[in-house]
Structures are given as structure tokens and as C-alpha cells.
Amino acid sequence: QVQLVQSGAEVRKPGSSVKVSCKASGGTFSRYTISWVRQAPGQGLEWMGGIIPIFGTANYAQKFQGRVTITADESTSTAYMELSSLRSEDTAVYLCASSPYCNSTSCYWFDPWGQGTLVTVSS
């Protein structure tokens, strides 16, 4: 069973960027897809995008297109999410989560999850 461990909390100023990492262990990295989901304080869950490490291709939610970049390094079993042009509304916990790899979207249930990374955007 894969386990996901994320990097620590970050504080950024508006207009800057942040890059969060998600390291997988205990499984075969290339046999999963990795998604990023965020949760603003007291709010619900929002899928930002995902990547299939074996292919290196990422798929993004339209809302974040142009501001988010998701990458994966198979050599270190680590996925990354970089969000640019940060604004106060981006203050949230950012979570990575894995899904079993299959040929359609139907397998995009999320388990397990990383522990979450709090990103605070404040001047």
C-alpha cells in the first residue's frame, strides 16, 4: 500500500509562487495517478489536477489552468504541485492523493491521501 508524505507548511506573499511536494513510498509509483486537491479553511474539497507519472502528462481543472503545474519525478517517486500568481483566496490545505491507474476516469477515487500542506498567502 502506497503512503504519501508531503512537504511542510509554506507562507507566501501575494503574486508569488509555491511548490509543494508529495513523496510516495511502499508501492510502485508508476502504477498510480497522483491528484492534488485543496481545501480552504472551513470549506469543501476542490480537485485541481492530476498526473500519471508513467506518462508524465498532467490534466488540470479549467479553474487553475495557466496557474498550476503538476509534475512527477519517477526517480524519487515524488510528485509536485506548483501554483503561481498567488492570492489570498489560495490560502488552503493542499493535499495529494493517489488513484489506481486505469484507462478511464472511472478509477479516480482517492486513496490514500497525503497529510496535507497548509499554504498561507498573506502580505
Add this chain to the structure above:
Amino acid sequence: DIQMTQSPSSLSASVGDRVTITCRASQSITTYLNWYQQKPGKAPKLLIYGASSLQSGVPSRFSGGGSGAEFTLTISSLQPEDFATYYCQQSDSTPFTFGPGTKVGIK
């Protein structure tokens, strides 16, 4: 984008109660519907995938049903550790969207 709604938004129940949460999609998603439990300060935990398949390790008091655009999550006998917020999520098409959540509290 497929919109997900849940009802009720919150409920109060007692240990031993049977609890049912409903999730509706804005269009048919066949059975591409997943359920999660989230406790404060923790990551969500997968309970049910494919509308009715119980994730390994999840107690059998949790069950899911439905197809098309209407789904249910049922807890047959509520336990103290079940007080949490529950989310549904569609995996029919991107962007994958979640319901707003149902908070299950103690009566």
C-alpha cells in the same frame, strides 16, 4: 462541470442510529461515485468507491447505493468514531467534483 449536491448539510444523531446521506449529480454519472469521511484536521478517508464497493478495512456498517444521478451513503448503526463530515465525489469526468459535505454530529 458536473455539480454535486448533498442532503442534509448537517444532521444530529445518536449512537446506534441508522443514518442516510443523499448525494445528487447534475447529470448521470452511472456508478462513478465515491464517498469519503473526514475528521477535523485530517485528510479524507475513502469509504466507498464505484457507488457501492466497500474500501478494504472500512467497517461493514457503511454501505453505498444508487446509480445515474442519485446516490446514498448509509451507516447502519452509528458509532462514536463516525461523527465526522462526509463527502461524495464524482469520477465520471474531469474536473472531478465533490459535494459540499454532510456534517454528522452528536445528538
